[in-house]
Amino acid sequence: MARRTGRRPGNPGTREAILSSARAAFAERGFDAASIRTIAATAGVDPALVHHYFGSKDQLFLAAMQAPVDPRELLPGVIAGDPDGIGERLVRTFLGVWDSPASTAGVALLRSAVSNEWTARLLREFVVTQVLRRVLEHLDIDPAELPLRGSLVATQLVGLAMMRYVIRLEPVASAAPETLVAAVGPTIQRYLTGELPTG
Amino acid sequence: MARRTGRRPGNPGTREAILSSARAAFAERGFDAASIRTIAATAGVDPALVHHYFGSKDQLFLAAMQAPVDPRELLPGVIAGDPDGIGERLVRTFLGVWDSPASTAGVALLRSAVSNEWTARLLREFVVTQVLRRVLEHLDIDPAELPLRGSLVATQLVGLAMMRYVIRLEPVASAAPETLVAAVGPTIQRYLTGELPTG
Structure with a gap:
């Protein structure tokens, strides 16, 4: 996704914490049942920050999978x-x-x-x-x-x-x-x- | 294969040495090109001992693969x-x-x-x-x-x-x-x- 300038919320470990939480949620609950809200809560961040870093739930999933193609x-x-x-x-x-x-x-x-x-x-x-x-x-x-x-x-x-x-x-x-x-x-x-x- | 009584050539490590040599030979040269003679030589035993322990080349291969079925x-x-x-x-x-x-x-x-x-x-x-x-x-x-x-x-x-x-x-x-x-x-x-x- 395109980088945004300006406000940079979170610390350097935030992105990895979200991905780790996302992997656990998608593996445990499945793609459909996993929610951005729960993933954000587990990572200790605001849901808006998840969207800020990764965009949609689909995009978050691809990032969590380290999928080489979309x-x-x-x-x-x-x-x-x-x-x-x-x-x-x-x-x-x-x-x-x-x-x-x-x-x-x-x-x-x-x-x-x-x-x-x-x-x-x-x-x-x-x-x-x-x-x-x-x-x-x-x-x-x-x-x-x-x-x-x-x-x-x-x-x-x-x-x-x-x-x-x-x-x-x-x-x-x-x-x-x-x-x-x-x-x-x-x-x-x-x-x-x-x-x-x-x- | 049936256990034989009487002469028990080789020491306790011989069987494993033959299997290890067999795995290397089958992987490196393929089943057809690997020979009992070379496998025995690498393991430092007589070819007759390989036949004694494992029978045919097919049987040796299955043992080396730890194949659960024949x-x-x-x-x-x-x-x-x-x-x-x-x-x-x-x-x-x-x-x-x-x-x-x-x-x-x-x-x-x-x-x-x-x-x-x-x-x-x-x-x-x-x-x-x-x-x-x-x-x-x-x-x-x-x-x-x-x-x-x-x-x-x-x-x-x-x-x-x-x-x-x-x-x-x-x-x-x-x-x-x-x-x-x-x-x-x-x-x-x-x-x-x-x-x-x-x-």
Whole structure:
């Protein structure tokens, strides 16, 4: 966010105290239930100061996650266009982020999520509220099916990231992005809009 | 393996020395290139002693991986039967292992692979040589396509394990196994036998 000049409330530790309080709140209560008011109270600051430093709750969450990219900037390109191509577009965008310098932060986040329950909860909240919810709300899907569809998409994308960037299994590790888009896109498409079991 | 009575060569540290040497060899050279002879030499023992303690190279690898299950016992049930059902049978068998007490060892292995390059290499070798190779050799597939097909299967199965057992994303974390078999089985089937990009 843009720096503001003028009044600089809080002390140098305030920003970190807010982020620490935010991580705890988002991990414990989830993104939806966590409130700026409670986060501010735990950090011992005024809620207005949280908004001053971080803007919206979404922005605070991204800062708390140390997310290398903002899904809100990327997802319009996934959502726009033919609904039958959303699977391929999601894989292409996902690989575009991970094939960039952001992948270092992504691998660090995956490593932490695997060994640390709180990071795992934050990653879960991030995937659900910042990515899948935004994609799914643009598709004509029975709301009762959204959670299963969304989490199936997550299994394939996280597994793709694990094998390409962490475990480095060939040929997935070195494959051209478009090869993976063509191979994995239809999987994502089916999880999003295809026939699924009702069980 | 069966315990033998009588001669007990080696000292109490011998078994661990062989396993340590085996882990290094399998991680550095891969399963196929690693030899019992070299592993024995590094551990300072006779190759016959390696066979005495661990049996075959396959068995030594499973011991070095601390693999909670032996794929050779499970895979015949996956391979037997209608080739069009192999995707569902592979997912069902995979979930059967992970929904058992073996999942503790599986989660530990995933955690280690994510943070440790050597464990990642061992896991990669395990997936390729002990699981995928055995499944794929029973299908009528162009050998040139095996590596891509196998590694795509690995992305989906590792992602499923990550989300169900490590990150615990709902509803995948609590879904009935047969729900996931029906949802993910066709993905595996397509990766194994369907049309894939040639790029």
